[in-house]
């Protein structure tokens with residue numbers, strides 16, 4: 287398959303869809319991206335971006351300027367359709383697959399014999415077959431002969447998306463053998479990592495497994511952090527020592543697990559196998575409890591003061607990003623304010639402003655604080671030294687201040 291003259295339609299221009307669309311636009315494909323937001327479509331059409339990701343602005347600008355990337359509210363006919371829409375969960379931790387369903391219905395009238403349809407959104411087992419393939423079948427397409435439906439889960443790390451889109455190994459699973467072959471051929475045109483071959487259900491489960499593995503490992507670290515706090519042992523020293531064993535590799539504790547992936551995906555396994563996934567569910571509960579524990583710890587320290595100034599360092603869900611989705615730091619700051627535990631000052635060096643919180647330079651927050659609460663290990667905070675904070679109470683949820 288040569289890229290030139292091949293057309294691609296990407297549905298969903300968010301953190302995965304936009305980098306993918308613009309990358310393909312610079313690899314010789316003619317790409318049309320679709321989003322439900324007019325603001326997103328207008329921004330991209332002007333060669334600009336609506337999300338923060340290193341180097342994405344340059345890539346989008348060059349793809350749009352070359353005419354290889356267009357954006358619109360409606361799909362167009364294409365050789366390959368890529369669905370990169372959100373798959374959140376509902377209040378009861380059940381997956382919300384309405385975006386996948388809507389996106390598939392949206393492309394169905396544009397799909398023609400010979401087309402490849404790929405679901406990249408992280409999805410519960412069976413989604414590619416039961417939603418994408420079924421809707422296309424109901425629309426009159428022969429999914430065994432004419433159109434080729436496959437799942438290829440995205441696996442990129444925010445902050446490194448453009449590198450990982452090309453370098454990471456990819457897992458590709460079709461709803462049948464021919465669909466797998468067609469999808470593998472497509473990914474081999476732009477992926478430098480290995481394209482690993484399986485069926486769609488295993489591909490779906492593989493993605494959920496990767497993020498659940500990380501969640502369970504972080505839950506182990508977070509549980510150790512509670513035990514060590516009670517035992518007056520440094521959990522970071524403990525983990526560093528244990529990790530010197532050749533077969534031990536524990537991740538780092540923190541204020542909780544955030545982001546739109548690791549805090550969400552394990553629930554997709556639990557939803558389909560509630561009785562069998564006790565460890566995965568417990569890990570989620572352990573990680574979700576950690577922000578409450580941090581708030582309690584601040585409260586206990588605050589009791590020593592009349593009305594302390596609590597300096598909160600960081601709001602993002604992890605280091606050196608501006609992404610606040612599912613961020614435990616935000617939940618903690620909100621709880622400290624709503625419970626009126628003291629005067630709360632907030633620093634987030636990756637944001638200029640925030641709709642809900644007033645942000646201050648981190649040096650001012652540190653110098654005014656009675657209690658310094660480090661929530662995110664941003665590079666700006668890594669220079670702080672315990673020695674210079676010894677007049678203050680220090681609660682370092684990431685173990686960066688030495």
Ligand code: SAJ
Nearest residue numbers: 441442443496497500537538540543544545547548603604
């Ligand atoms: N965290 C810890 N301790 C650690 C590592 C992470 O508390 O030792 C926390 C972070 O602070 C953050 C959360 O976990 O709140 C998640 O951060 P992350 O860096 O582990 O992962 P994400 O959500 O940015 O990206 C993950 C990646 N998955 C894996 O590494 C298995 C990425 O490759 C996936 O593509 C992405 O989820 C996704 O889109 O599913």
